[in-house]
Amino acid sequence: MRDGKGAIGESLLKWYDAHARVLPWRISPADRAEGVAPDPYRVWLSEVMLQQTTVAAVRDYFRRFTECWPDVGALAAAEDADVMAEWAGLGYYARARNLLKCARVVAHDLGGTFPGKAAELQRLPGIGPYTAAAIAAIAYDEPVAVVDGNVERVVSRLFAVETPLPGAKPELTALTAQITPQSRPGDFAQAMMDLGATICTPRNPTCGICPLLGECDARHQGIAETLPHKAPKKEKPTRLGFAYVVMNDAGDVLLERRPDKGLLGGTLGFPGSDWSEAPSPTPPLAADWVEAPVEVRHTFTHFHLILRVHVTRRDTDGLTPREAFRPADLPTLMRKVWDAAQSADWPQA
Template structure:
């Protein structure tokens, strides 16, 4: 037997739990802070939400700290050089987020006088802000009653109500359940509380049901199906693509680099010249070298996985004369950390 879920009781139980167990986040204003009259900074909430898209909290923490230290306000970020922001973002992945980060910051400054709009519909008009992010900013930054449905919340709802419809088809049903529980009182804290519940208690593989504040109401716990949920439609196998990158270093130590086009994968990021990435039977040198030189194929290869495909890169290296044409970055200004992960893997291979 289980208790009947009550839309009034469940949020109160969860908020009581959150007041004692809220995770500490560099962008979060916790329950104790709120009691002292401290309110969230919409800039920091927006920044964290953009970074957290398809990225773990553990990965985001250091990036977030670096960004807000270097650019503490939206005006400071809006005034930053594109290359500097893209360099700081390198390694975080999903680089369209970084391009939209700059576009959004500049629109907030130009259109909204440097103040993030509190209106949900206005937030949706900003670059890079979709329904999920707008709901998160509205709830967490402005304490408005909006429902945030991320992977953690989907899992909690699927288990609480024993919903076996597989994702993504179940999203509308899970959203309806989540919306029904979202309270008018402390909606920002509640949004963070239910995400924390999924991240720390209602975890994917080993849920700690015995210490869950909602254990008495959980239908999946009652039927013993919690480990199975949420169900997901099997993904199609990712295709394998191959390509070649060319690492040219001048005799004075400068590296030949290019800024990738704004649109497309790794858009706006620094990278090595190279071929297109195509599906082929096996790795082999592809494309045309950027400069004439005695190119050598490195032993080994770069392997990297993107959202929609796996990639294998052949790495070619050469030393070229000082007078070689091209966009060379001097040795003292080249930072491997400015490269996206797949390009940094190629550099690391060249240094072995």
């Protein structure tokens, strides 16, 4: 059914020129044609933020980050705590720690300039094969295959690939490389992403208006909506834990910064126990503790978590002043702990 690599690229780029999404980190096709070059810093920042997160969730974070730190040098000079606070709520906090590490390498060791090749970009902290390819293609027009979840779905349907994911990833990457044009590879990569996000969607794809309708093997076989196949997911285990909220009568609260390594690493939060099948209560101080009637439920990539929240009122050293405590600076899990604490019948100090 396919007329070849050139037909796919030509058809898709023509569609992209007319229908490209407007995104705060993107240079439009029209501006690109006028010679406006993408900023590698903004491309890198957006790609890191978009990992395992939606475009809708990232927009406001991206705007705030670029207002606070408009270039890689500014981000490299930022305080870790400030960056972690701005990142709060985006999840996968290792990304934020690697963001700072990468910015500092680029600013201090590479003269503030990101490498232009995917192979060189992969040597930087936190930049894997996908992110390296995206930066190289979009910012520098290197004709490399850029394969995210949207592209996997588009390519699996174009070529009717029935091998289940994740096992199909190498095949899908090779096929994407085959159809990636030498001219405008960055626009092509973004067009593939847009096609998957707006037309070749997981459910109910609007094949009738797809610019690649005539090239799609799965469509011609009547199996487009069934692809890509996915291997069955393993059931996530459930872990339990305790969280402790200490507050005095002035509204000052006890917070701690979590170790850099591990889940929620480097973020602020409330003291707590280990997370396991049988955690041991580990209150941070001796007090009259009251359990909140609402438990906290949260899901990480590999497990579900249930926290029992205990609260107390105490005048003690190390409390964060009420005026400096902003729940919005906490990661989502800790904001849930704070919300659960509000339902408790707090003891008197």
